[in-house]
Amino acid sequence: MFNKIKDALNKFARIGVADKKAVDELVKDIQRTLIASDVNVKLVFELSKNIKEKALDEKIPKGLTRREHIIDIVYKELVRFLGEKKPDITLAKQKILLLGLYGSGKTTTTSKLAKYFTKKGLSCGMISCDVWRPAAFEQLKQLSEKINVEVYGEPSEKDPVKIVRNGLEVLKDKEIIIVDSAGRSALDDELRDELVEIDKILNPDEKLLVLSGDIGQAAGTQAKEFNELVGLTGVVITKMDSSAKGGGALSACYAAGVTTKFIGTGEKTEDFEIYDPVKFVSRLLGMGDLEGLLEKAKEVMSPEKAQEMMSGDFNLDTFYDQIEGMKKMGSMQKIMDMIPMGGVKIPKHLLNEQQGKMDKWKIIMDSMTAKEKKDPGLIDSQRIERVAKGAGVEATEVKELMKNYKQVSKMMKKFKGGKAFKRGPFKEMFKNMKGNMPV
Secondary structure, three states, rough: OOOHHHHHHHHHHHOOOOOOHHHHHHHHHHHHHHOOOOHHHHHHHHHHHHHHHHHHOOHHHOOOOOHHHHHHHHHHHHHHHOOOOOOOOOOOEEEEEEEOOOOOHHHHHHHHHHHHHOOOOOOOOEEEEOOOOOHHHHHHHHHHHHHOOOEEOOOOOOOOOHHHHHHHOOOOOOOOEEEOOOOOOOHHHHHHHHHHHHHHHHHEEEEEEEEEHHHHHHHHHHHHHHHHHHHHHHHHHOOOOOOOOOEEEEEHHHHHHOOOEEEEOOOOOOOOOOHHHHHHHHHOOOOOOOHHHHHHHHHOOHHHHHHHOOOOOOHHHHHHHHHHHOOOHHOHHHHHHOOOOOOOOOOHHHHHHHHHHHHHHHHHHOOHHHHHHOOOOOHHHHHHHHHHHHHHOOOOOOOOHHHHHHHHHHHHHHHHHHHHHHHHHHHHHHHHOOOOOOO
């Protein structure tokens, strides 16, 4: 969905005259994309009407061209269309109930939410009370081991209310308790009764409905039904990494009056973030999210390690750590999505190729001695041959690694003391991060 809107904006940005005809064509492109992405037709025409009226009637702000002004209007209208404001997330002692139907990704979301809070320094516990889906507890238990969070469940018990009651006692010392409730193929009477009982026993501070992004505008109906049942405090939309209907789900929940609080952007536990419409639209339209990128970098790298990398004393050990940190931040595609590209597209196969190269570079560096990694200047042609043999690669691949290391090392020396971030291209990038739109 968003790639096609991005294409429509790029096409509009290249036209000779941004007149009424060009605006009409842009709006038609956006309409076609949104309707194909299962966005409610009424909402689509409301958005179209707002864009047209503002594009043709509003006075152009000083310093902007007509074209830039119209693109800025589209950006702001999309933000409004998808929720407007970033939700407030309470970082304090609380109980959270996750609800949802089969296939929404509720159990995986339970672990992602637990990891989110543990990264914020809060102790977490999870309760599995899905007594209907086979191996639901085992799945959550496996996930809990990966994130080092305690999970409570009773696989042989068939009363979910009893499991919740016992789990609350066992996990009473935890600051955050997350309950993974049962799902069904539909919100039937049995599930309704079960969730109402759990809601009474748990008395949760947050009631979050988990929805799959690929259900499109049907998300609005589900949000409305669950909201009437227990009074939702928000929704979590999963599968936002690949679903073309994700925009339909987001807009439908907003139209139903339910706030989207988190989105799942991949399969890994770290592929989870607070839903911020401004950043979300900015990133997906190719305008980047440098603030989000910096937040991710802080999560995977200690201040000491960052200082070491920026000190100018940059060797193959720190280069290795840098590659490790990038892997923890997500795929190359996700990292590039957070950098303002000014409409430039990097083919997916090239990003995948670079990801593969970095994985291979780690194997090559593992074949080097500690002394060589500390002092890369020691690595001559004989050592290159030895390292290549040990890593099971060609000597040319070791040379490519060394070439890239030298380029990064040179760049890091320029950043020494952080002065580079106060001038040149970085100054402009940080201006963009604060809301200016690169056209």
